[in-house]
Structures are given as structure tokens and as C-alpha cells.
Amino acid sequence: MTAGNNIDSDTKFFTSGGSVFFDDDIDRGNAWVTVVFNQSKERYVKVNRFGYKILKMIDKSPGTTFEKIVENIGSDAYLLKQFLYQMFDENIIKMK
Secondary structure, three states: OOOOOOOOOOOOEEEEEOOOOOOOOHHOOOEEEEEEEOOOOOOOEEOOHHHHHHHHHHOOOEEEEEEHHHHOOOHHHHHHHHHHHHHHOOOOOOOO
């Protein structure tokens, strides 16, 4: 986690342009496991089904809040934060 980027209920999330691509047919065939691209490090990061749901929600609803993610994903807030911090550190998402 980068200093100064604490997640609270009002934190808004956005995907970084060009980092994620969703195709329901391909993703279904891969059991909702996908890869995302870290443009600054020029590397791919594998994302499991749990992360896929979170990133797809952020991608479909730019600016969605942490509170909405918790409501829709229905998982432990700590696990959600861990994943979001990882995606932030990998330059896959942005937080405001």
C-alpha cells in the first residue's frame, strides 16, 4: 500500500485505462480467471474469480465506492482491501 491511500467507505475506485479487458465468452471459458496488465512494469498479473468480480464491478461502474463493493461482493472487508491495495500497487486501479 502506498502511504496516504487509505481505503474507507467513501473511497472511489476506477480501472486504469488499458489495464483490464472483459469478454464474457472468453472469461466464462476460463472460469472467470483472467489477467490484467500493469502498464508501468509491462507485466501481466493473474486475477482469480474473486478479483474478477471486483474489477468487473469497478470497470462497469467507474467511481464505485468501497461501501458499494462490500455490499455487492459480500465478502470480508479485510480481504477486499487486501485485493484492492494489491491492484492499486500494480497500477490496475486508481483510488480517489
